[in-house]
Amino acid sequence: MRLTTDHRDGVDIITVDAARIDAAVAIQFKDRMREILGNEKPRYVLDLSQVDFIDSSGLGAIVAAMKLMPRGGKLELAGLRPAVDKVFRMTRMDSIFAIHPSAEAAASA
Amino acid sequence: MRLTTDHRDGVDIITVDAARIDAAVAIQFKDRMREILGNEKPRYVLDLSQVDFIDSSGLGAIVAAMKLMPRGGKLELAGLRPAVDKVFRMTRMDSIFAIHPSAEAAASA
């Protein structure tokens, strides 16, 4: 079961180079699709190093942003200054987000 | 509320160019994040123009592949030949997938 992919006009075209998708290849087909679609896991790092104050509305807005992430995608945080870090720790939100010392550290992680 | 984005080592870094994320800007922050993360909506077109036979296992595998798509992403179909098209219509799966005459038509849609 061969699948070829091609990016055209902003769309990814996956071509099934096969005459049949049947019980004999169904699992193989699923595995190949998983490989192709599985690469679609965006990772974003929110660099907060300039932010010296966050309140509960700001915290709620960051949680809301995380929920916007496509399935399997990740929103991570970097560069939390002391007062911001404390809000994440107090609300235990530090257990929900991956937190990096800096954007540079996050990029090389 | 200014957010700047930068792609580094395969990671998207979003920098908050602001000193505060508080109740006064929480909605603006959410809207800007929605704009940035909202672009992460992969669209895939599965070109079936070479497939002249599909059975219920193959149909099930395509449904399974669709479920692998990141949230908000789309898996569309193109180039269904008569016997394949009939399976999608009979099972009403044509109501679940966007179906294009060809990959070209899908790419320009």
Place this chain on the structure above:
Amino acid sequence: MQAERLEDGAFQVCCRMDSTAEDVRATLTDIHALLQDQEMAPPPDNNWELVVAEVLNNIVEHAYEDRAGGDILLRLVFAADRLAVEFTDFGRPMPCGTLPFGAPVNLDVSEQDLPEGGFGWFLIRSLAENLDYHHDGDRNRLTLSIPLG
């Protein structure tokens, strides 16, 4: 695989295959090629092959519980406007000794809950006619016919 032209002009194909999805596929593609050769192939939007594939895959999956080494016999008689098919296997009988109902699956669910299987008997019942099933000693025999053309 054996093929012969019957007296009434119908074209008969007989095959024996092992209880694997690969053998089912190989058998179906061989029959396909033979029909092309004989210029007996039904029109491309006729789904006779789908019906045969669904019954055979079910025999592999359910009667032989996905274990190779089981015998499956298949006889196809292509007449002018009708295909008659006979399937024989020596695996488990149908549940309750009778053919599955084949209700349409429910698509009124969230994307993540969409069915990935259970289409087989719905497709068979939608496309085939004169379904008849008997379990007899250690043998399951299913016959059906499919309008052609």
Place this chain on the structure above:
Amino acid sequence: MQAERLEDGAFQVCCRMDSTAEDVRATLTDIHALLQDQEMAPPPDNNWELVVAEVLNNIVEHAYEDRAGGDILLRLVFAADRLAVEFTDFGRPMPCGTLPFGAPVNLDVSEQDLPEGGFGWFLIRSLAENLDYHHDGDRNRLTLSIPLG
């Protein structure tokens, strides 16, 4: 905004603001700048400003139901190791005439169900001491103190 040094050496700031998130923000940044000027700013990991912001935002959101045009009075007294704060507003009283409990939110849920609010009173209660609230005529008065240093 008025600021003065009290006899005991404490630094008092009094402000009046309108019931909007923007005015709360402007007031807090003004106080911040003033404290920097006076070299009275508490260490950066002290969350006094968070406590004051949460109470003020709640007044805007709940006491004045997000309607501009409501008066909010704020008095801060920065002593050596303690900040005392008094909030006055003329909006709706606290539900049941008493301060919210401020339980921690539940994070043991799926990502999509994570709370986006309801942290406010938990943070206030974690960081502030000597909370006292009275509804009196048309006036709500809340006092609290925050350890500094």
